[in-house]
Amino acid sequence: MGRITLQDVHKSFGPVDIIKGAALDVADGSFVAFVGPSGCGKTTLLRLIAGLEDVTSGRILIDGVDVTGVPPARRGLSMVFQSYALYPHMSVRGNIGFALKMAGLPKAEISRKVEAAAGTLNLTPFLDRKPRELSGGQRQRVAIGRAIVRHPKAFLFDEPLSNLDAALRVQMRLEISRLQRQLGTTAVYVTHDQVEAMTMADTIVVLNAGKIEQCGSPLALYTTPCNVFVAGFIGSPRMNFISGEAAGKYGAATIGVRPEHLRVARNGDGWPGVIMAAEHLGSDTLLYVNAGAAGTLTARSVGELQLGAGDRVSLAPESAHIHRFDEFGRALRV
Amino acid sequence: MARTAKTRHKVLMTAAAWLSGLLIFFPILWMLLTSFKTELRAVSTPPSFLLFHWTLENYASVLQRSAYLHYALNSVITAGGSTLIALLLGVPAAWSMAFSATARTRSILLWMLSTKMMPPVAVLVPIYLIYRDLGLLDSKAGLVLILCLGNLPLAIWMLFSYFKEIPKDILEAARVDGAGVGRELIHVLLPMALPGLASTSLLSLILAWNESFWTLNLSTSSAAPLTTFIASYSSPEGLFWAKLSAASTLAIAPILVLGWLSQRQLVRGLTFGAVK
């Protein structure tokens, strides 16, 4: 019902290639997150799926039907914009019902559907207000209401939570996930926040400079990243990378160890170093260690460690969690 | 101490400002006062400022006996008509350039502005001859056409600048919601751009109403708007100052009001955005 396929999609703006040969298969009902640094093309890819931009070459299929030349109005998708893009001169009711009005539905049915959607999102008391009279979170819910009321083939989200404060973001994250699972509609979700991606998505697509680096479940990306880029992008704090002699010992050009996989000891095996800064979060302790030849390493320990700047420590990697990469940054599998 | 110095400064500035304002406004005020005097009083010396017999006879005479309403109607039709057509042509053009800009959009926009900078007198001869041959001389249609052409660049420019302020993603949302270009325009763009549309219309109306080159040269009586009508008071036979004042007051009153309402848009429109 909502299967999206991208076949060798290219997009250039003049001489600049934004998307270079993207191929993707989004299963019906799944939640797919597009992540990547700024300028990687994730929003462009979303807009290509929506039809707001034309592809330079390649095909886009929805449920097996080629929609490459079809205008956005007829693709049967709905989109939640980063700035919500609510119609300022219409009430909440008008905003949510606009698409239904465009589809020519009878007034009574529009009313019924709008009220149902509003009910799901706790917007019923606000139905007759204008967007400027609503808070950021309420506006966001109106934008979502506008998306769900049509029962589209898929939802497209363009960084919908980035304008909200931290607490609201966590709450909305849960709500969106819950809603998507409840409705069973395919969702494509663009975000630069990999925590959002990790927690909400069934599949994560990591983009870098217009290319899809890796596509897989959150856990797969975490445990088996296919290259240095993905390994460094997924996981916070960032994975530690060590090259040179230390890497050569493991038969690789570069090795990577996540901060949570470094054992901290006052003295012992591993790389010796001096703590430059220590962050005590109560639940965890983060140590930023100058480890000489091995570079600056970040280590993360559960619970409180009584260590501070200037202390000497040894950081030993857990052998099962050492990632090895060749000279091109590609992962070496055993 | 500083407080009284500041208040004194403010009082001084206020006095200076009011003095300048009244001086500048004075000719209009004088005209207004004259319109209520008898013709005899209007030309007598020393002039009276407030202590004279106020009469409405000039207004009555102008409205009833000089076909003033005919000319006023012509002004309304020519100014209104040219504004309407300028909007009908300008809104799509401005939409096109604001939301579907190409590499040539900027040049096209500048070129359009440049047509407004051409001195009208340069094409007086061909326009006059063409109008004569087509029977458009002294016709409302002819005036509407030429006034529209004069205001079109300004209208497009102003609409363009207002459209550009509309967040693009709201229009994209309308697209994704199933609206084609037409419905996007009607249901989303125009309601949002209403203030901009109003300002553009106001400015266009004012400029067309006051236009004094083509109206003077291309109309004589049947299609003559108020500009031409007032110009006829310049004939040397007899002094009809009071009536001139009454006619003038009636002619400028609506535009003064509209102008007061549109001050800010004036700056944006007439400087082509070069001053913000």
Add this chain to the structure above:
Amino acid sequence: MSTRQTQAVARILLTPAVALLLIWMIVPLALTAYFSTLHYSLLDPVSERFIGTANFRYFLTDPAFLASLRNTLVLVGSVLGLTITLGIPLAHLLDQPVFGRSLVRLLVIAPFFVMPTVSALVWKNLLMNPVSGLFAWIATLFGAAPVDWFTSHALLAIVLIVSWQWLPFATLILLTALQSLDQEQKEAAEMDGAGPLSTFTHITLPHLARPITVVILIETIFLLTIFAEIFVTTGGGPGLETTNIAFLIYSQALIQFDVGSASAGGLVAVVIANVVAFFLLRIVGRNLEA
């Protein structure tokens, strides 16, 4: 978001306006150029014949043309001078927090909305008439002889009328520009010990340089073709005293019915206007990028 579909629609929507303006630009100007090469009098249309550049030579060497060129420059220059030198202090005044500021603003900008025919006639008759005008009466109060403006100082009279009409424009533009001047800059200057005059000279005036340029360019473009005020008051006279280029061309076309000469003059006017337009478009173009 411009996709192939929206671009196609956009092209269609843009066409009517562009086509109309294109025709408006090309056809009359082409005709003017054509006529300028003819000897064509509306009084004697049979004698129409091609005479090449003779019209231009005649027009440019005609003493009437030189007089009108001088008058145009004097007119434009004087109005510019008056409106800007008065406009700057007036704008500064209106920028201050004075009581009833919005009302004063209305008073100051009113002249711009008065139609030129009304302005001209009100000034000529009610104010400047040497017998019954207000200025004449004020002169007698001071024991001076009233000035017969349109006989002895006709061009000056026109300058005054036009300046009165355009002062609000200059003031409004400069006021807008002043209001965009960062308040903090002025406060920083105050902390640095600058008095009001220094602040004005070193901070305000430079900020106003650009808007003043815009005012000059725009006023010039419109002032080059002043017509109604002259038409309604002096008819170009006495003699050629108040004939500017626009009026000269008009009188050749519709009073002497010499189409050829008027067309040649028209092209000259276009050339002059183009020079000013070039500079104005440069500034506007730069603003478009922003």
